[in-house]
Amino acid sequence: MPTELSPTARALRTLEILQSRSAGVTADELAAALGVTERAARRYVGILRETGIPVHSTRGPYGGYRLGRGARLPPVLFTQSEALGLVMAVLDGQPAAADLQADDIVATALGKVIRALPESVGRQAAALREHASAAPDRDTARPDPTLTSTLVAASAVRRRVLLKYRSESGSEWEAEVDPWAVVVRYGRWYLLCHSHHADAIRTYRIDRIRAVRESARGFEMPDGLDPVAVLEENLGQGWAFAARVVFEAPMDQVQPWIRPPMGRLEPSGEGCVLVGSTRNPTMYAQEWLAQLPHAFRVEGGPELRAATSALAARFTAAVTDER
Numbered sequence: 001m002p003t004e005l006s007p008t009a010r011a012l013r014t015l016e017i018l019q020s021r022s023a024g025v026t027a028d029e030l031a032a033a034l035g036v037t038e039r040a041a042r043r044y045v046g047i048l049r050e051t052g053i054p055v056h057s058t059r060g061p062y063g064g065y066r067l068g069r070g071a072r073l074p075p076v077l078f079t080q081s082e083a084l085g086l087v088m089a090v091l092d093g094q095p096a097a098a099d100l101q102a103d104d105i106v107a108t109a110l111g112k113v114i115r116a117l118p119e120s121v122g123r124q125a126a127a128l129r130e131h132a133s134a135a136p137d138r139d140t141a142r143p144d145p146t147l148t149s150t151l152v153a154a155s156a157v158r159r160r161v162l163l164k165y166r167s168e169s170g171s172e173w174e175a176e177v178d179p180w181a182v183v184v185r186y187g188r189w190y191l192l193c194h195s196h197h198a199d200a201i202r203t204y205r206i207d208r209i210r211a212v213r214e215s216a217r218g219f220e221m222p223d224g225l226d227p228v229a230v231l232e233e234n235l236g237q238g239w240a241f242a243a244r245v246v247f248e249a250p251m252d253q254v255q256p257w258i259r260p261p262m263g264r265l266e267p268s269g270e271g272c273v274l275v276g277s278t279r280n281p282t283m284y285a286q287e288w289l290a291q292l293p294h295a296f297r298v299e300g301g302p303e304l305r306a307a308t309s310a311l312a313a314r315f316t317a318a319v320t321d322e323r
Contacts (some may be wrong), residue, residue: 010034011047012077018048018055024066071086083117088132092185094142095134105145141205143189148182150212151191155179160196160217162211172210177202178219181227192231194219203234232260239277242301243284247271251292257292281307 017025017033025033031041045065048055050186054068078086090097090110097107114125154161166172184190189206243263248253251265251272258265262284263276274296278284285307289296297309297310 007044007047010036010040011044014041014044015048015053016077018065018067022066024058024064026064030065049105057150062067078117078121080121080124083121084116084128086113087125087128091129091132092136092146098129098132100130141166141188141207143209147188147212148206150214151179151183151206151209154212155216158218158221160215162213162215163191163204164212165204166208166210168208175202175204176215177204180221180225180228181231182206182228183231184285185228185231190231192227192234201230203231229260233264235261236263236276239279241278241303243274243276243281243304244277244298244300245289246273246297246299247273247294254294256291257294259288259320262288278304282310285311 002021009212017030027038027041031038034041045055056068057065074222094106096104097110099107114122116123162176164174176196179190179193183192190226191204191206193202195202248271251267254272255265263274265272265274281303284304298305
């Protein structure tokens with residue numbers, strides 16, 4: 001930390017450290033973080049106490065400081081890098097927030113944050129928002145924040161929920177599920193859960209969930225659950241059209257290029273075979289298979305073979321000299 005910081009700046013830095021360490025921080029840890037002696041660190045704690053901020057201390061070799069409950073703290077202070085990084089993250093995740101006139105809750109919230117910043121930092125954050133251009137992601141889908149928060153809260157307390165869901169085709173149904181986790185994947189929000197009606201793992205797009213009601217029943221989370229890995233694997237199962245792709249290359253060379261939703265890669269002789277399913281054979285061929293650097297042969301199903309054949313014909317026509 002720069003030595004020219006004023007006592008006030010160091011006291012605010014002390015507050016920031018205490019806020020970030022809810023379990024507490026020892027005197028020597030606080031001194032090291034501030035770049036001062038333990039005696040000086042205690043002085044900055046005293047400054048905070050003089051302003052009415054409750055900082056509790058514990059004596060002994062394992063003692064230290066922590067903020068008291070219900071502390072009335074000053075507004076959150078951002079550094080220039082933190083403020084600009086926050087604006088960039090918002091624009092990256094929600095391009096519509098760049099529009100100063102947008103009727104969007106995220107855009108409104110971002111504007112409030114920028115206006116609350118100190119003038120020197122807020123001016124740069126506002127300029128970044130106003131002059132940066134963000135291209136919308138056609139695959140992004142924004143779920144309702146309140147509904148999403150309800151699912152996250154139910155997952156946190158291990159409480160089963162009843163939800164109403166609308167499929168892509170427009171049909172609606174209700175399901176009783178154990179909400180294991182909320183997962184964000186490539187701009188889409190998913191609920192990874194166990195469906196009691198199907199007695200199976202299910203993934204639901206949260207933007208298609210119409211209503212959620214928490215029940216009184218609890219549930220146990222599977223041991224060692226990796227929500228992202230389970231979601232990725234589950235997205236590649238149970239679709240209408242089969243996919244079976246054979247590679248002559250060894251499995252360890254092909255594996256890095258296979259995304260979990262494409263299916264399961266298995267050894268086969270000196271090569272390997274990809275077994276999965278898809279709801280969109282054309283997308284599977286154009287966006288997934290066409291990017292693979294290894295030679296492959298599509299054995300099934302017939303819909304995926306037809307989509308791959310049509311793609312190959314398009315490419316062949318693109319380089320055919322008809323003069």
